[in-house]
Amino acid sequence: MKRKQGPWMILTPILLALPMAAALAFAAIRYGETLQNLIHVAIKLAVIK
Amino acid sequence: MSKVKMPAGAWHIPAALLAVLLTVTLWGTQLGLFGLRGLTSVSLHERVSLDRSAVDLQMKRIREGVDALGAEYGFSAEPVAEAVTREQVEALDRQVTAWWTGLFATGEMTDAPVFTADVQEILRADTAFMEGLNPLMVNNTLETIENRISETVRKTAVLFRDQLVNAGLQRVRGSVNLPQAMELLRQVPLVCGLASLLLAGLIALMMSRKIQTAGQYIGGALSGCGLLMLLTLILMKTMNLRGMIGEASQALEAQYSHLARILSLEVMGAAAAALILGGLLMAWAARTRRRAA
Structure with a gap:
């Protein structure tokens, strides 16, 4: 019985990237707003200076 | 005395884990290269400034x-x-x-x-x-x-x-050793690149009895790296840096937009290349497996 390779060619990269993608998404949700605020403050401080 | 051979399937799990790591190190290599380019490329920044x-x-x-x-x-x-x-x-x-x-x-x-x-x-x-x-x-x-x-x-x-x-x-100044920090940053693509080669070699070694499967994993890692690069780009865009910069300086927003446009195109190109290369490797692995079957 021939094993269909097509779906695995799409699934393999997604499954391999999933752990790091999940970590990135978690970091973005957890720290994204803090980072944005820091950058915003830094830009405003530089304007005052 | 007969040798006890590990069944080929037993190597799949460690090979898959190494392939996940390989995806991360390839992504790290790309990020390091683009990060360095963004900070130190005279030609890129002249193009933006002028x-x-x-x-x-x-x-x-x-x-x-x-x-x-x-x-x-x-x-x-x-x-x-x-x-x-x-x-x-x-x-x-x-x-x-x-x-x-x-x-x-x-x-x-x-x-x-x-x-x-x-x-x-x-x-x-x-x-x-x-x-x-x-x-x-x-x-x-x-x-x-x-x-x-x-x-x-x-x-x-x-x-x-x-x-x-x-x-x-x-x-x-005084609290961060900039030369040291830059030296560390310069090492990132090199270290990640070497780690990627090592991991790919280990996967090939583990799956040496079924080299097509090694190709599947390595190709999958390459394509996975491409997907991660695209995700990184999307996350950067959601940060709305352009909006924040635009509030402070119209001129800087113009410069930033130009720089972001150039780098985005380059990142998308690199991601596409990784996806295509990975896809070709996986296609080769699938074809070779069909022939062997």
């Missing part, structure tokens, strides 16, 4: 600054503004680009370049203005105006990004 629309905006801001000084001191602004030429502003842009890319390339903390406007002769030729000056204060006044024009040009030409970098460096 973009026609960016320089047009700088010239407009300089003209506005000189007009304001002319209204304050009573001199004719047009000849003074014309003394600050586009070529001088572009030369200053080149110096500033070389300064801050050199900063990150060598780690040597130096101050931003300065600009000196040479407008005293033009001001002395403005008879109406000269007649209105206190004779005892002529040299002092002319020098003050010249310094303020130089500062106007410096502030508008040495764009906000560079002021931000300068301000940031003043703050961290």
Whole structure:
């Protein structure tokens, strides 16, 4: 019985990237707003200076 | 004595785990390379700084600054503004680009370049203005105006990004060893690249009895790296850096947009190349497996 390779060619990269993608998404949700605020403050401080 | 062979399937789990790590190290290599390029590429930053629309905006801001000084001191602004030429502003842009890319390339903390406007002769030729000056204060006044024009040009030409970098460096000087930090950053793509080669080699070794499967894993890791690069790009865009920068400086927003556009295209190209290369490797693995079956 021939094993269909097509779906695995799409699934393999997604499954391999999933752990790091999940970590990135978690970091973005957890720290994204803090980072944005820091950058915003830094830009405003530089304007005052 | 018969040798006990590990069934080929037993290697799948460690090979898959190594493939996940390989995806991460490949992504790290790409990020490191683009990060270094973003910080130290003179050609990239010159292209951004010397973009026609960016320089047009700088010239407009300089003209506005000189007009304001002319209204304050009573001199004719047009000849003074014309003394600050586009070529001088572009030369200053080149110096500033070389300064801050050199900063990150060598780690040597130096101050931003300065600009000196040479407008005293033009001001002395403005008879109406000269007649209105206190004779005892002529040299002092002319020098003050010249310094303020130089500062106007410096502030508008040495764009906000560079002021931000300068301000940031003043703050961290003494607490961060910039040469060391830059050296570490330079090592990231090299270390990740070597780690990627090692991991790919280990996967090939583990699956040596079924080399097509190794190809599947390595190709999958390459394509996975491409997917991660696209995800990174999407996350960067959601941060709305452009909006924040635009609130503070229109000129910097123009420069930032140009830089972001160039880097985004390059990242998308690299991601596409990784996806295609990975796909081709997986397709080869699938074909070879079909032939072997």
